[in-house]
Amino acid sequence: MSIGSDIAPFLAIMFVPLLSASFLAFFQAAAAATSFESKCLSFRPEKYIDGATRNVRQFVTAGTTLTFPDNDATCNRASQAVSSDMCRIALSIRTSRTSSIAFEAWFPENWSGRFLATGNGGIDGCIKYEDLAYGALNGFATVGANNGKNGTSGLAFLNNPETVIDFAWRSLHTSVETGKKLSKKLYHETYTKSYYLGCSLGGRQGIKSAEKFPKDFDGIVAGAPGVDFNDLVSWRARFYTITGPKTGADFIPATAWKTWIHDEVLHQCDTIDKVKDGIIEDPTLCKFDPSTLLCSRNSTTNCLNQNQVQQVKTIFSDYMYPNGQLIFPAMQPGSEINAVDRLYAGTPFAYSDDWFKYVVYNNALWNASTFDFLNARAAELLNPGNIRTYPSKLPKFESRGGKLLIYHGQQDHQITAFNTNRFYENLRGRRSYASMDEWVRFFRVSGMFHCSSGPGAWVLGQGGNAAQNGIMFDRQHNVLKAMVDWVEKGDAPEDIEGTKFVNDTVSQGVDFTRRHCKFPARNTYTGGDYKKPSSWKCK
Ligand SMILES: *[C@@H]1O[C@H](CO)[C@@H](O)[C@H](O)[C@H]1NC(C)=O
Ligand SMILES: *[C@@H]1O[C@H](CO)[C@@H](O)[C@H](O)[C@H]1NC(C)=O
Ligand SMILES: *[C@@H]1O[C@H](CO)[C@@H](O)[C@H](O)[C@H]1NC(C)=O
Ligand SMILES: *[C@@H]1O[C@H](CO)[C@@H](O)[C@H](O)[C@H]1NC(C)=O
Ligand SMILES: *[C@@H]1O[C@H](CO)[C@@H](O)[C@H](O)[C@H]1NC(C)=O
Numbered sequence: 001m002s003i004g005s006d007i008a009p010f011l012a013i014m015f016v017p018l019l020s021a022s023f024l025a026f027f028q029a030a031a032a033a034t035s036f037e038s039k040c041l042s043f044r045p046e047k048y049i050d051g052a053t054r055n056v057r058q059f060v061t062a063g064t065t066l067t068f069p070d071n072d073a074t075c076n077r078a079s080q081a082v083s084s085d086m087c088r089i090a091l092s093i094r095t096s097r098t099s100s101i102a103f104e105a106w107f108p109e110n111w112s113g114r115f116l117a118t119g120n121g122g123i124d125g126c127i128k129y130e131d132l133a134y135g136a137l138n139g140f141a142t143v144g145a146n147n148g149k150n151g152t153s154g155l156a157f158l159n160n161p162e163t164v165i166d167f168a169w170r171s172l173h174t175s176v177e178t179g180k181k182l183s184k185k186l187y188h189e190t191y192t193k194s195y196y197l198g199c200s201l202g203g204r205q206g207i208k209s210a211e212k213f214p215k216d217f218d219g220i221v222a223g224a225p226g227v228d229f230n231d232l233v234s235w236r237a238r239f240y241t242i243t244g245p246k247t248g249a250d251f252i253p254a255t256a257w258k259t260w261i262h263d264e265v266l267h268q269c270d271t272i273d274k275v276k277d278g279i280i281e282d283p284t285l286c287k288f289d290p291s292t293l294l295c296s297r298n299s300t301t302n303c304l305n306q307n308q309v310q311q312v313k314t315i316f317s318d319y320m321y322p323n324g325q326l327i328f329p330a331m332q333p334g335s336e337i338n339a340v341d342r343l344y345a346g347t348p349f350a351y352s353d354d355w356f357k358y359v360v361y362n363n364a365l366w367n368a369s370t371f372d373f374l375n376a377r378a379a380e381l382l383n384p385g386n387i388r389t390y391p392s393k394l395p396k397f398e399s400r401g402g403k404l405l406i407y408h409g410q411q412d413h414q415i416t417a418f419n420t421n422r423f424y425e426n427l428r429g430r431r432s433y434a435s436m437d438e439w440v441r442f443f444r445v446s447g448m449f450h451c452s453s454g455p456g457a458w459v460l461g462q463g464g465n466a467a468q469n470g471i472m473f474d475r476q477h478n479v480l481k482a483m484v485d486w487v488e489k490g491d492a493p494e495d496i497e498g499t500k501f502v503n504d505t506v507s508q509g510v511d512f513t514r515r516h517c518k519f520p521a522r523n524t525y526t527g528g529d530y531k532k533p534s535s536w537k538c539k
Contacts, residue, residue: 036109040087045105045182051094052178055102058088068129072151075126083469084137085109087186093174095148099162101171102146105179106132107186112139114484115183115191117176117217119198119205121451123167123351125149125156130464131197138473138480141191143179147171154354159362161385168385169212172205176216193487197480199223199451199462200415203406208389210404214396219403219483223462224415224451227423228328228390230383232415234376235319235328237352239343241371242314246346250307257340260302261312264293265333274525278455279447282522283332283410283417288316315344321373329418338413338449359384392426397439403486404440405479407496407516409448409458417444424519433520442519443479443496457498457514470506471499477513494518495538 037059046054060066060082067079087107094100104127118131125146135142148166149156157164166174176194184190196206196217203225209216226232244251252261269286270276280286290312295303304312319327331339343349348368357366360379380388397404408420424442447456452465459471461478471477475485475493482493495515502508512531517523517538528535 036085036087039186040107043087043089043186045089045091045185048181048185049091049093049178051100052091052103053093054089054091056088056090056104059085060088060106061085066129072126074151074153075124077126077129080129080133082106082133082136084133086136089182091178093178095166095170095174096162098160099148099166101148101166101174102127102150103143103175103178104129104132104145105141105143105182106136107141107183108136108139110139111141111187113189113192114140115180115194116140116142117172117179117194117196118142118144119172119196119202120145120147121200121202122152123154123201123355124152125167126152128202128464132464134464134468135197140195141179141183141187143175145171145175152350154351154358157354157358158364164359164385164387168387169205169208172209173213173216176209176213193218193484195480195483195487196220196222197463201226203227204229204389207391207394207404208387210394210397210402211389211391214394214400214402217402219405219487221405221407221462221479221483223406224408224412224417225406225420225423226389226415228419229387230380231328231376232419233352233355234371234373234379235416236343236349236414237356237368237371237375238319239315240346240348240368242311243344243346245369248346250305250311251346252304252308252311252344254340254345256302256304257336257344261290261293261304262334262336264288264290265336268292269333273523275530277530280334280410281446281524282444283334284421285522286333288333290316321377327373327376329416329422331416332410332412332418334411335413335416335449338411342414355379390423390426392429394427402439403483403492405483405486405493406440406442407445407460407462407479408442409450409452409454409456410444410446411448411454411456412450414450421519437492437518441493443493443516444519444522445496445498445516446514446523447500448498453504455500457500457512457516459499459501460496460516470501470510497533 040059046052062084065079065081089105091103092100093103116135118128127144127146132142132144148163148171194217198206203222204227206220206222207225265288269280272285273281290309293304294309316330318330353368357364408417410417428436448454448458461480473481475482476497485491497513497515499513500511502511513533515533521538523536524539526537
């Protein structure tokens with residue numbers, strides 16, 4: 001619909017009698033191509049956006065690998081392959097006297113009429129170029145922004161509350177308003193429907209948007225959402241105080257977590273779902289007891305001392321204030337292999353450390369080893385930039401017909417999946433599941449780590465990493481397309497069928513697929529080849 005060309009119809013009328021059909025088709029195609037390219041190259045986005053400076057305007061052809069020499073090295077995104085012809089715009093946009101965002105819009109030539117905004121992660125200021133490429137490839141006019149700062153460090157927040165506000169909600173909202181306006185100017189048409197795709201911090205951004213700007217999106221896909229953000233930061237800060245430093249006498253080394261502790265979790269819980277495949281379908285059913293690993297006279301290797309057993313128990317218990325009030329739910333068992341890389345690594349968790357230093361206390365000397373529940377309370381009371389994101393209802397978003405699709409990996413090693421069960425139930429309150437199904441659906445993705453990867457069928461079209469391209473852009477296999485069909489046809493997803501590629505390599509083919517159930521249903525094995533989705537039922 002967007003490959004509108006101003007001159008092609010005119011040329012067609014003039015020359016129809018003179019030209020053969022195939023020659024004409026060639027000529028029209030060439031005219032259309034030149035027209036979008038030249039529209040792009042003469043586009044002046046800065047004219048339409050207050051406080052904007054243009055940094056990039058380029059027409060990019062499919063097959064190009066873009067490089068970003070100025071991109072902060074900590075973002076680890078030096079280049080991005082692009083698979084569609086598109087017009088790339090990059091702007092700096094002032095958001096206050098002391099803050100600004102870096103904004104990107106990737107406008108595909110073959111536009112579906114849809115708008116898509118993408119999110120960020122961690123406490124970072126990193127544009128997810130892979131998600132921009134993914135959106136543009138699938139026909140969306142796609143935008144992303146740096147959330148107010150560059151790179152993964154939190155230092156830019158120090159004594160700059162405006163940057164915290166950008167990070168909490170303003171960067172995304174600004175990029176939505178900017179992107180919608182620019183797409184209209186470039187394509188000379190208004191978008192049909194507006195979507196959001198993000199995971200982790202990005203999941204939180206999507207839900208925040210439904211709360212604060214209910215008109216920004218018709219459909220929000222929120223993965224592993226970092227909701228109840230202040231308490232999430234505290235939950236993560238606490239691990240260092242549980243494990244102690246690497247040099248501590250009771251420190252549990254990574255190899256123990258990755259091998260025999262994880263093996264014992266699977267030994268106790270893998271077959272609750274009746275299939276021994278290294279995947280715990282529903283970790284809420286796994287009541288892992290680490291005391292079986294206690295060292296004894298018979299058992300002196302691959303075992304835990306009393307203090308270590310207690311550490312593991314604490315990790316797998318809810319985090320509470322001394323008065324018993326919940327701060328954040330327990331880590332779900334099954335996540336050990338990867339959680340050890342950051343949360344159980346015996347070093348302060350960088351995102352939490354930076355958040356307390358540069359946002360909560362504005363004190364670079366704050367010491368992560370002194371963290372306790374008083375810090376958790378202080379962060380929650382301060383609620384910087386109103387970042388909390390823990391709504392108990394979203395009436396404006398719901399009543400205007402907005403749809404929210406949430407997914408969460410059940411082996412998540414950075415945000416416990418149990419928090420999303422809690423979030424969903426809090427949003428539901430006393431309502432029936434059926435009435436929630438009208439506008440919010442939550443899928444538990446077994447065997448998926450934080451946002452992607454893992455032993456399960458984790459490829460679901462949730463973002464632009466390589467394995468996404470090996471699946472069809474269809475509503476059964478792809479969360480973004482499932483959302484499009486829900487919004488545009490009222491065709492709501494009952495389940496999402498994830499794909500596992502052999503060795504996570506598309507060219508090696510599909511290992512298995514599995515349908516992930518809509519909460520509160522759980523995937524239940526019913527017999528037959530467990531690698532076939534038909535051997536499971538959502539109950
Ligand atoms: C344009 O996008 C549509 C789907 O939106 C697709 O079917 C078609 O093949 C695309 N055309 C080109 C030239 O890429
Ligand atoms: C972030 O980096 C971009 C260039 O990639 C630059 O234009 C912008 O000023 C930087 N923002 C901040 C807050 O440093
Ligand atoms: C230790 O070994 C003895 C003899 O082999 C056995 O009876 C006992 O159950 C073992 N204890 C544990 C804790 O495994
Ligand atoms: C942080 O506090 C701990 C415990 O009080 C102390 O051992 C450590 O040296 C402190 N670290 C820094 C960098 O001050
Ligand atoms: C699996 O993929 C990894 C990383 O791409 C590669 O190093 C490894 O050789 C692959 N293994 C097999 C069996 O193909």
